[in-house]
Amino acid sequence: MPNPIDVPLTAFRVFVTIGRYGNFTRAATALGITQSAVSRQVARLERLAGARLFQRSGASVTFTSEGRQLHDALKEAISTLELTAQQLVQKRLAHDRLIVRTSMPSFAMKVVVPVLGEFSKRHGIQIDLVTSLATPLAQDEFDVLITRHMALPDAPSWELVRERLVCVGSPACIAARGTDPQQQWPMILCRLRPDAIAAWAMARDIAADMLRTVASYDHYFLAVEAAIGGVGFLVIPEMLVRDALHNGILRRADDTAIASGAAYTAYVNPASRHLQQGERFCRWLKGMLRESPP
Template identity: 55%
Template structure:
């Protein structure tokens, strides 16, 4: 009978690594130990279990039936331990990491995350991104807050961009409904931003209660996907649909961009130890956002003149 204390975790990890890589040699290289050490770990495990875990077939090995069952049972647990340990050590070594927090999940998913690779390609910093709708508390750990609806009083801040709204739809839907009065258009709404549809309607001199609202989604990134699929027209911050407008999967129903009255801000956490790194990130983000908007405006203008 297997005794829990008879089996060191290193032996189990060695076993799982062999299962992942298929040979003792590659497992030894992955673990940074000798092949003989890997063999000793397997021998320890097999002795404790009283069963064979591998069949040796010349230069190759294969899991036995019992070995395969054991591998399936423990591989995910070992992977979880390894990942948790790696994340803990990375968290301790915070000098080369920047934790960015945002209260805007759709903005993070569609705008910030796709741009992070470009930032990390030019910077030694690794960026960790977390989302939270709650106001930050003094004990919360983060370096930079990107937000539209929150604030950190008495902290260094950067005005990134003023929000502008556009009405977009899939090309076939636009072609079908463009000649109709706007209050007859099938519209998409989001529970996370109920304000933007009303703001757009008022600017268009349309009573919001006359709008024909069909599909409703929790977040704007879901509504964008629905608009691409032709579910209806969507009023969204221009920043969130830049790539779709550039690709032509969504088009604007008209050239009008309507100010929502909101502004995107970046705040430095006054408790951060990454002051200069945070400033560099905020400066880079502000420049990238404004460049993206300007480039799209130029591209759309060129397309209309052709």
């Protein structure tokens, strides 16, 4: 028995690469080693396994039953190790990448992500977008924070857009229930934003405890799908349903948009190594939202 810590990682990687290419020569080329080095690693594994792992037919190879079993056990782990190594190299080399963090996944999906390609094309800067609901810490690695309810003290900031709330529903839901008293409407709640439905109710002079909630979801992108499916009415920032309203799959349940008082703000992390690029991104995003208001 080998020592338990003597894990033949190189041999495992060679073995999985052979399975990927079905040929010793192509595997050697992909790994940047000689074919004889590939053969030595295979021989090492076969001694360890006490069985043949490949059947050879000319230049091609196929797994034996023992080889197939080992390959199934190793392939995902080796792929994960290779991806991790690749990410480490990219992190070291990619000085022009910005890490943009946001606490608002629905806003990121509907408003930020669709314009990132245009920014990268214009400025040659790639964006890594990270969503997290946790308050950022000083040691966290990010360059820009986009948020509605957090702040970075002493950080350069740009107000991107002020929030307006609307109540929406599917055409069928509005046709069936839109003329009912509003306190009887079946409402969908986004658990991350209970303040939104409360603000709408206050503007309508409806006591919050009079609302009839029929479903609740963690995120707006889930609640929107429920509204499209006719589950009920949803109070939501207008920018998150702009496309759905334009396409007619959702409609406004009433004519009034409510200013919630919230603002979406972009901060540049003072500890960022990419202050200028971060500021450029924030200014550009603010300009984009002004030209095409969400």
